[in-house]
Amino acid sequence: MQSELKLRILSGIVLAVVVLAATWFGGIAFRILSAAIALLVYYEWSTITRLAETDFRGNAFGWLSVVLVSGLVLFGFDEFALPLLIGAVVIGIVYALGLKGSGWLAGGIAYSGLTVISLAAIRGDTAHGFAAMLFLFAVVWATDILAYFVGRAIGGPKLAPPISPGKTWSGAIGGTIAAVIAGTLVHMAFFSLNGLWVPVIALVLSVFSQIGDLFESFIKRRFGVKDSSRLIPGHGGVMDRVDGLVFACFAAFLIALGDAIVSGTANTPASVFLFGP
Structure with missing residues (x-):
């Protein structure tokens, strides 16, 4: 228990240093952090909701959508990121309704995409x-x-x-x-x-x-x-x-x-x- 607490504290300190340093520098450093968070969030979302197991095609589209949105934000094309995200979410909803795909797909795209867009937009x-x-x-x-x-x-x-x-x-x-x-x-x-x-x-x-x-x-x-x-x-x-x-x-x-x-x-x-x- 003691070793687990020490590990938790150590990793927490490392995380705080990385996040605060990226926030301080802003620019590309914070955009990289935002994109990394979004991609990891989608990975965890698709794992929890079992998208990778139950809906391979939908999950592939989800990955493509989040990667493209994150890439636009990363390279400073923020004005295109939100329209692309909205379009991807709509496609995800239509896919779920029309082809009986997973309803969690659109949610994962929206959750992950809004993460990178909102973080980068607020930090600027x-x-x-x-x-x-x-x-x-x-x-x-x-x-x-x-x-x-x-x-x-x-x-x-x-x-x-x-x-x-x-x-x-x-x-x-x-x-x-x-x-x-x-x-x-x-x-x-x-x-x-x-x-x-x-x-x-x-x-x-x-x-x-x-x-x-x-x-x-x-x-x-x-x-x-x-x-x-x-x-x-x-x-x-x-x-x-x-x-x-x-x-x-x-x-x-x-x-x-x-x-x-x-x-x-x-x-x-x-x-x-x-x-x-």
């Missing part, structure tokens, strides 16, 4: 993007850590017993409060705080982070899997570590995208809409 190549990613890390990590400790300390009614029996409403609320505080403090380290927009965004992203955690728990329980994989020593798989982060990024990206469409300023970086002064 600006100082705002660096601050935005630190804000997201603070919100997600504070949610995870405080939800665990508050839930264990207070207990009480379960949040979603059929999906994740260990999670409680007290933990969820405690994690959300911690996320609002942590996110606001990170924002204030870079910019002045004007109004309640930042605390509200932190609250929304914390809720989505917890939804992401529950979503992955649902998939694993649906297929009788404990960990998404064994890629990370002591931690399980990539999805186990980024489930909350990617859902928070999905929400942040979609809020920024909606704001850009409404305001007609599509060329403004996503991070400016969310975290700019």
Whole structure:
């Protein structure tokens, strides 16, 4: 048990260093990280849902779609990545309905593709993007850590017993409060705080982070899997570590995208809409 804990701590430190270094450098370094996460997420998704075993053709299309979307983001063709992803998801849905393929195919393409697109869009190549990613890390990590400790300390009614029996409403609320505080403090380290927009965004992203955690728990329980994989020593798989982060990024990206469409300023970086002064 002691050696397993040491392995978990060591691999956690290595992961944190890699992620924070890529976030600091931004540019191609962060895009490589985002693409790698997306590809590993699709690998784990297709393994958990048994796409590789039950739907070889569909899974091959899924891999092709995620590789192409990740490649577009990696080489800076972001404007083509989202339309390609939408098209691939639609094809996946039609394939499942018309040819009785796996309904999990379209979900895997969407989940993995949105991961690379949203991460890269929020980080971008600006100082705002660096601050935005630190804000997201603070919100997600504070949610995870405080939800665990508050839930264990207070207990009480379960949040979603059929999906994740260990999670409680007290933990969820405690994690959300911690996320609002942590996110606001990170924002204030870079910019002045004007109004309640930042605390509200932190609250929304914390809720989505917890939804992401529950979503992955649902998939694993649906297929009788404990960990998404064994890629990370002591931690399980990539999805186990980024489930909350990617859902928070999905929400942040979609809020920024909606704001850009409404305001007609599509060329403004996503991070400016969310975290700019």
